[in-house]
Amino acid sequence: MSRFVVLVLAILFELTAAAQAEDPLEIKIGYLRRPQQQETISLVQMPSPDNGLAGAQMAVTDNNTTGRFLNQRYLLIDMHLKTGDDPAAAVHQLANQGASLILADLPADDLLNATDAGKADRILFFNVGATDDRLRQKDCRDNLIHTAPSRAMLADGLAQYLVWKKWVRWFLVVGSHERDRLFAAALTRAANRFGAKIVQERVFKDTGGARHTDSGVVQIQQQVPVFTQGVPTYDVLVVADESEVFANNLPYRTWDPRPVAGSAGLVPTSWDASNNLWGGIQMQNRFTEQYKRLMTALDMQAWTAVRMIGEAASRQNSADPSVLLDFLKGPRLALGAFKGQKLTLRDWDLQLRQPILLTDSRTIVSISPQSGFLHQFSELDTLGYDRPETQCKLQ
């Protein structure tokens, strides 16, 4: 009898061991993006074709290192939309390939299109690129987590520092495109919240034309002083130009000798390749070695999203999107992302709480929230729309 039991036990053991060795928990992640045709004024800031994707890929490698010990395997499926392609169709295609988690680097309308198309398949989305506040406000979705900071968070992070510097008189210059106006609105809101005053607002009209010309610099040197002439006394020029038409031409060329902040000069961002604080240098080294370029904010936002998936899946031992979302929304999430403190989700709009770095793109000048801006729950909630202000009803 005992021999029989031993035999059965042995077979059972073999079977479980084999099952463990052969069936890793597979976690498939889609990466949905539109072609980026963004020209930048600075030649050194031109986005690389794998901008964002590389960050996601590195996090998949990181997750797989951990997965080795937990019998979990992470896969990334890159889905590159062409102009005119329907994001909803792409979502279904990813779902058919077994992806239940999708990172999206899409404009707001495309993103909403995608999230709504993913409802039926219970897909959980991570917004890694869009900064639009409406996606966290009236257009929020209960299957959409945001690792990208919102415009309001970026503007608040900058405003806190300028107010701390006592540069409270702002000359606001706004580009003529929709997203420039949205960033300007966030900056205006920040000025009101933290006690800065906009002494004058001017619009810089995009009249078209190339960003790079052989002798363009001669004209710029003459145009910018004239454009910035005759402004009431101000401390800092704050510029909203997400479209990259003129902001980087302002520093050192203004009529009055004043610093520039916003879309040029001192820029608020979630990440910069110059960040070496809190172990960030290890992150930068790993990234540069692997991708032969510097790590951008979009790379970091994508890395963070995949790491959130890894955190939740390793602790819950599940690939089920609703199990992962429950963990990510809850109090147990404490994500390490080289920001000097744990990152958590706002449960009212699924926005990732995070410090905002202020950089002149050579060094980190400061990190917001600034000390002294207090909050009863988390000082990170002094950035962006707080719980009492939210218009988001998650559904």
Added chain:
Amino acid sequence: MQTAMIGLKLFAELAKSKQRVRVLTFGIVIGLVCPASAFTAYVSNEKSNTISVVDTDKMETVRTIKVGQRPRGIELTKDDKHCLVAVGDDDTIQVVDTKTGEVTANLPSGPDPELFTLSPNGALLYVANENNNTVTVIDIERRVVLGEVQVGVEPEGMGISPDGKILVNTSETTNMAHFIDTDARKIIANVLVDSRPRFAAFKSDASELWVSSEVGGTVSVIDPIKREVTKKIGFAIPGLRSEAIQPVGISIKKDGKTGFVALGPANRVAVIDGTTHEVKKYLLVGQRVWHMSFTPDEKYLLTTNGLSNDVSVIDVASLKVIKSIQVGELPWGITITKH
């Protein structure tokens, strides 16, 4: 009645002070006879590229030694003759002669070494290499690499069991404590802990392993036999937001009854009951406290405070911070002579 009480108190004070004078005289005589009773602490200064040498009797920096770039992890050899310091930006561990203060050798540590630990017999060095996810084993005497173990992403903390058989390495992005068999040089177990584990320390009787999680804000108490987390120690300091509480260094007394945890930007050291694992007290020290070391008699615990460029001295018996000692810029690690 009241006058009588005051009289009594005065008498008692007088008696005490006489005693104190006697103790003092005795102390001086002893000091003259055997001046070696003072211990020496070596503090790595991450920014100044130096080691501050601190006399624990005088409670002051008595010497500064120049070393390589970005010194962090620091340990004395078992005979106190050499001080080993990881100079990350020079990709090596330097060997400093404690008598002359000269750098006498470089160990093949692998790239960007940060923290390391010695085998109990002092022959081997285990180094965490953050850039390539490995733990490197080095023969100190022969200065050669004996082997490597692949671990999780960004290995950092290194704790060794009292018998030297188990090495525990923590990986900051994988969030695990890896149990490594030091003979086979293989991982035999992985224990998931909270975010960004930084430091691992065994109790001297090997009954418990403590692992600090800097971002998670906790210390996991692990049963080294079952290899399971049996308790999580949390911290709460009135008026301080939870993000600022970031446990890093751990020092547990030899009797296992009291543990100390450095809480980073909370600027405090938590005193923990080794049996119940309750936090008994928070001691205010310098800014951004990271690593700590006991004097061999466990009379004092010295802490490195990165942002205030000093070392705080904690009196272990009274649980009071009694002194701050100025050292170099961004003090990081600390090690104290055994003799």
